[in-house]
Amino acid sequence: MSRKSVRHTVEKVSRGLPELNTCITINENRGSSALSKLFxxxxxxxxxxxxxxxxxxxxxxxxxxxxxxxxxxxxxxxxxxxxxxxxxxxxxxx
Known part of the structure; x- marks a missing residue:
């Protein structure tokens, strides 16, 4: 894999991270509210x-x-x- 393609891949992943973090946070919050009710x-x-x-x-x-x-x-x-x-x-x- 060339440096250019690696850099392109890293940039692509970096752009998607905020959206991914938002999805993770939403799912964690859903799970934590269910767990807190359980406890x-x-x-x-x-x-x-x-x-x-x-x-x-x-x-x-x-x-x-x-x-x-x-x-x-x-x-x-x-x-x-x-x-x-x-x-x-x-x-x-x-």
Whole structure:
């Protein structure tokens, strides 16, 4: 690749960066508002954990049955603490 074509490519990418940054910011803001609403709850049910992690509900049931994810079980229902799930998810133990 010649210097001229490299310079042209760099200029082309540079011109597109402001637009790209705007798209990224918009998507981050959408995601952060959904996450902040999710973290308003002190206790999550399995559907909320699925929403946060991106895992299917079936996968989450498998993880809880193997005690691979922090959870509580009361009268046959599963409950999760958001901060425990966040820490577990960031550790990447799976």
């Amino acid at each position: 308003e709850n002190r206790i999550w049910k399995i559907g909320q954990v699925a929403e946060y992690t991106g895992y299917s509900i079936g996968t989450l049931y498998n993880l809880t049955s193997q005690d691979l994810i922090p959870h509580r079980k009361k009268r046959g229902k599963l409950f999760f603490k958001p901060l425990e799930i966040e820490n577990w998810f960031e550790e990447g133990d799976i």
